[in-house]
Amino acid sequence: xxxxxxxxxxxxxxxxxxxxxxxxxxxxxxxxxxxxxxxxxxxxxxxxxxxxxxxxxxxxxxxxxxxxxxxxxxxxxxxxxxxxxxxxxxxxxxxxxxxxxxxxxxxxxxxxxxxxxxxxxxxxxxxxxxxxxxxxxxxxxxxxxxxxxxxxxxxxxxxxxxxxxxxxxxxxxxxxxxxxxxxxxxxxxxxxxxxxxxxxxxxxxxxxxxxxxxxxxxxxxxxxxxxxxxxxxxxxxxxxxxxxxxxxxxxxxxxxxxxxxxxxxxxxxxxxxxxxxxxxxxxxxxxxxxxxxxxxxxxxxxxxxxxxxxxxxxxxxxxxxxxxxxxxxx
Amino acid sequence: xxxxxxxxxxxxxxxxxxxxxxxxxxxxxxxxxxxxxxxxxxxxxxxxxxxxxxxxxxxxxxxxxxxxxxxxxxxxxxxxxxxxxxxxxxxxxxxxxxxxxxxxxxxxxxxxxxxxxxxxxx
Numbered sequence: 001x002x003x004x005x006x007x008x009x010x011x012x013x014x015x016x017x018x019x020x021x022x023x024x025x026x027x028x029x030x031x032x033x034x035x036x037x038x039x040x041x042x043x044x045x046x047x048x049x050x051x052x053x054x055x056x057x058x059x060x061x062x063x064x065x066x067x068x069x070x071x072x073x074x075x076x077x078x079x080x081x082x083x084x085x086x087x088x089x090x091x092x093x094x095x096x097x098x099x100x101x102x103x104x105x106x107x108x109x110x111x112x113x114x115x116x117x118x119x120x121x122x123x124x125x126x127x128x129x130x131x132x133x134x135x136x137x138x139x140x141x142x143x144x145x146x147x148x149x150x151x152x153x154x155x156x157x158x159x160x161x162x163x164x165x166x167x168x169x170x171x172x173x174x175x176x177x178x179x180x181x182x183x184x185x186x187x188x189x190x191x192x193x194x195x196x197x198x199x200x201x202x203x204x205x206x207x208x209x210x211x212x213x214x215x216x217x218x219x220x221x222x223x224x225x226x227x228x229x230x231x232x233x234x235x236x237x238x239x240x241x242x243x244x245x246x247x248x249x250x251x252x253x254x255x256x257x258x259x260x261x262x263x264x265x266x267x268x269x270x271x272x273x274x275x276x277x278x279x280x281x282x283x284x285x286x287x288x289x290x291x292x293x294x295x296x297x298x299x300x301x302x303x304x305x306x307x308x309x310x311x312x313x314x315x316x317x318x319x320x321x322x323x324x325x326x327x328x329x330x
Numbered sequence: 331x332x333x334x335x336x337x338x339x340x341x342x343x344x345x346x347x348x349x350x351x352x353x354x355x356x357x358x359x360x361x362x363x364x365x366x367x368x369x370x371x372x373x374x375x376x377x378x379x380x381x382x383x384x385x386x387x388x389x390x391x392x393x394x395x396x397x398x399x400x401x402x403x404x405x406x407x408x409x410x411x412x413x414x415x416x417x418x419x420x421x422x423x424x425x426x427x428x429x430x431x432x433x434x435x436x437x438x439x440x441x442x443x444x445x446x447x448x449x450x451x452x
């Protein structure tokens with residue numbers, strides 16, 4: 001309850017959303033969607049909001065964008081067009097990052113200089129990824145849909161592998177001597193670690209290889225509508241030697257900025273359907289604020305294990321549907 | 331106020347403003363039924379996997395922005411584009427503190443976001 005008093009805008013937004021949906025339930029006739037006879041339009045809207053709210057909490061706690069949860073599940077288990085799913089996935093990936101930027105920057109866990117430098121290749125990669133996605137859709141049609149599902153299924157197995165083997169990461173890498181691009185740009189930062197009651201100093205390392213990796217992460221995020229938070233934390237922590245907590249916090253802020261250019265080609269293509277996106281966006285914003293608050297109270301390892309299982313199951317379903325699309329499987 | 335805090339505050343309030351517009355758009359669309367296509371027809375198209383790519387022309391019609399869909403889209407655009415003033419506000423401080431290459435990266439990021447939006451809508 002304290003949280004709702006402390007953040008009045010969260011309470012007002014939640015109240016306004018719930019009020020709007022309650023009124024819509026009362027006013028709108030109980031219209032079923034022919035392709036989903038068990039559900040009415042308002043059932044789908046409310047279910048989307050609740051699911052997005054939960055995904056945002058899990059995504060913020062696990063230090064990933066919500067897109068990596070949303071896009072595979074919806075692509076694997078519904079018939080919604082892949083372009084519509086990917087556009088909505090980018091919104092889901094972005095908005096928890098947008099809303100959690102302020103507290104993380106204020107706490108000093110994220111430094112804006114690091115965000116600007118890493119965002120540049122991510123933005124470029126994301127834009128190219130989105131344009132390639134539209135080109136593939138236009139040239140391959142339904143086979144393009146099957147290809148996206150198949151590739152995403154295979155890639156998700158890789159993401160699950162990254163999660164599984166990222167347990168040995170450096171929580172507090174030793175501050176290296178400033179050298180190379182990172183040294184010249186003065187990318188050395190300090191944040192206060194409350195659990196240790198001391199300041200942690202760190203020097204960014206290997207900026208060159210990281211730029212290449214961020215280009216790739218941006219491309220994959222823009223192409224599949226996944227965002228890319230799942231890959232940003234390993235790059236920031238393992239390649240750039242940024243402490244794990246700062247890496248997880250920076251990834252969310254970076255994700256929001258990195259995907260801001262990739263969304264436009266989808267919008268103009270007509271893949272961003274406002275009424276479908278609205279409950280997902282509102283769920284991300286309200287769940288993102290709550291997730292940032294819960295971050296210090298939940299065991300991240302438990303959430304990550306659940307994610308690994310979910311990613312493996314979803315990847316099997318996606319690969320199956322992809323092969324079905326190519327006529328390889330019944 | 332540090333450049334990071336300025337950036338965070340502008341993005342935070344931009345996102346909240348965008349969210350309020352999205353709630354308002356949902357209200358107009360779902361409660362008043364003012365949408366570019368009937369709600370149930372839109373959901374049927376979406377759920378049955380029909381591509382909606384034949385619709386982009388609607389963005390060029392002013393009337394679209396008086397419907398629930400238009401107001402929701404405006405809310406999303408406001409939230410995303412709040413990144414641009416947030417970046418611009420931080421640039422002078424970064425420039426003054428000798429983080430000029432970083433400031434340049436920030437400026438290019440902002441320019442790319444605006445260009446991608448303008449290029450896509452043009």
